[in-house]
Structure formats: C-alpha cells, structure tokens
Amino acid sequence: MTINIRIAINSDQENWDVYVLNHSCGSVFHLTAWKNVIEKSFGHQSHYLIAEQQNKICGIFPIFEIKSILFGHFFISIPFAEIGGSLSDSLEIEQLLMKEGIRITDSHKAQYIELRNRRKIPGLKTKSLYYNFRKVISSDHDENLSAIPRKSRAMVRNAIKKGLTSETGHHFLSDFYNILALNYHRLGTPIFSKKFFNNFFAEYKENADILVVKTDKGELAAAVLFFLFKDQMVPYYAGSDFSFRQLGPNDFMYWELMKLAVEKGCKIFDFGRSKEGTGSFSFKKHWGFNPEPLAYQYHLAKAHDIPNLSPANPKYQRKIEMWRRMPHDLTKFIGPFISRNLA
Numbered sequence: 001m002t003i004n005i006r007i008a009i010n011s012d013q014e015n016w017d018v019y020v021l022n023h024s025c026g027s028v029f030h031l032t033a034w035k036n037v038i039e040k041s042f043g044h045q046s047h048y049l050i051a052e053q054q055n056k057i058c059g060i061f062p063i064f065e066i067k068s069i070l071f072g073h074f075f076i077s078i079p080f081a082e083i084g085g086s087l088s089d090s091l092e093i094e095q096l097l098m099k100e101g102i103r104i105t106d107s108h109k110a111q112y113i114e115l116r117n118r119r120k121i122p123g124l125k126t127k128s129l130y131y132n133f134r135k136v137i138s139s140d141h142d143e144n145l146s147a148i149p150r151k152s153r154a155m156v157r158n159a160i161k162k163g164l165t166s167e168t169g170h171h172f173l174s175d176f177y178n179i180l181a182l183n184y185h186r187l188g189t190p191i192f193s194k195k196f197f198n199n200f201f202a203e204y205k206e207n208a209d210i211l212v213v214k215t216d217k218g219e220l221a222a223a224v225l226f227f228l229f230k231d232q233m234v235p236y237y238a239g240s241d242f243s244f245r246q247l248g249p250n251d252f253m254y255w256e257l258m259k260l261a262v263e264k265g266c267k268i269f270d271f272g273r274s275k276e277g278t279g280s281f282s283f284k285k286h287w288g289f290n291p292e293p294l295a296y297q298y299h300l301a302k303a304h305d306i307p308n309l310s311p312a313n314p315k316y317q318r319k320i321e322m323w324r325r326m327p328h329d330l331t332k333f334i335g336p337f338i339s340r341n342l343a
Contacts, residue, residue, distance in 0.1 A: 013032045027083055029083060049101065062077055063076070131276060133285075134269065168260070169209065173198060176225060181328070190334070210225050222244075224239075232270050235270075
C-alpha cells in the first residue's frame, strides 16, 4: 500500500496527538502543545511531517528550523526538548520520514538536522552527551521512600523535620521564574522569557504545573515546572535558592513531586536528562535512578563536524564567566534574546 508523506496542517492536530498518546514511544514533547509553545514563544518555523496510509496516520516526524546569527542555520527534532525524533508503525515508515526530513534540510541549505532519540538510528552520526533517568514507582509512599538510597533519604527526612512545605499552582509562575533566573545566572546560562513558561500553561493546561518549596518562614527555597503525560510525572525546569541548600530543598522538592505523582496515578517518574559529570547527574544517581544514554544524532548537510552548542564546550567558558559577572537584572533582560536559539 502507498505511504504518503506530507506537511501537517492545523486540522491535523487532534489526530496527531491521538497518535502520540497511543504510540509506545510517544512523549510529552511530541504533542502539538510543544509545537504551539515554541511557535508562540520564539517564532521558529515548524515542518511537522505526517506519514499516511489509506488516509490514516502511520508515522510522524516533528521538525523545527532554527536560524540564528550566533549558532547558525539548522533543523532539529525537537527544540528545547529532551527527546524528539520520529514515531512510526514500522522501520520502513521511519526511513521514509527520515529521508523527507533530510531532503527538507538539504533543500533549505541548512548546516545539519539533529534528532534527539532514545535509540540509535543506523547511518547517522551520534553524539553521546545526555543520559535519561526514569523508573517505575510504587503506589505506596513508604515503599518509594525506602527505595531512595540512604543518604538522599536522610536529606528528605531532614528537610521534613526542618519544616519545609510545598504548594502547587500556575499562580506561582513569578516565584518559579525568579528562582530559575537566579540559577541560570549562577550557571552562566541565558534565561528564557517568562512568556515561554506561561505558554506551557496555555497549551498543556492542567497537565503542566509548578511546585514550590518554602521554608518554615515562608521563604521560597526551590521550584519546579513539571508535566503529566499519560502515566508519567515529568519534572523539567527546576531551580533552588543556594542560600537554603543546608535545608535540602531539592531532595524535598523531588520527594513531594513523587508523592504528587502517586496521587495523580502515575507509574513512572521521569527525572529528565543530565550530562555525565555534572551535579545533576550525580544527584539523580544518588536517588537510585540508573542513567540510560540518549542518542542525539545528526545528518550533516553543509556542516563538516557534529555541532557542539553545549555549555561544556571549552570555547564557551569565557563567555559563561562573563555572563556570571554581569548584573542579574541585565541578564534577565538580555537572556531571552539569546536563549531563544539555544535549542
């Protein structure tokens, strides 16, 4: 039977999302809500591909085109997401979608196309940079607490004794944004605009929320923006106030999220991605999560080498140090103009 590959249109959104929700490898990032957030927040051009057989979707391939003075012209599946790539009913359909994605990349004279996959696709160059941390959780809070290794479990209990509390709600956006901006400044990374995070609420609605951690005096100690996808809890953007680190706000925050995941009926806690050798990588391992490598893969069109836009790249170290020394308010103003292209 003939397989037709075409560009998705607005009327395809519902069927696209149904396909994602029913596919075993579908993710919160594959949903059209993510596409809408990126378009509304940054204005990047999408090229979402649909494979059809007898007028029924049998594969999808979400792609965005990024044009940046600083970082060049490239395609990516999917920007600002941990994973992306195509979803399909068969290897044949996957290959047809990939072929069309490469054709679009070449025809637009872009440098490369990047795919963020869980598994490797043969024939593409692969960069081993990120690892994912996820595992099945119990429906029993005590079992989940016992599953946390001793040192991290002690941090959770200590945080509870010191009176940390948590709350959730979209109305904590400003609190979340302020604490995230402080963390990004400390790390030397440009912050996104607040509009970006507000758009998540507009698109994902009750499936996106913020959890904040407060001290016994009501001071903001940590915050995280998380997603609910099928039976998964997916914390994604998070930050904490370094001055409260002795209280263990990060351990407490993720414990509160895990409890919330159980209450929401989630069976999988997805700790997200981290680079090996970083503090977040160690933190997640100490919580008893095993790292699984992610395959970030490339078709190089005009580019000769695999791109490296990671902050770990030595050529960015001087710029990172300069950013750290800039006034915090200035980084909040300038950051969104740079971060929109840090896909």
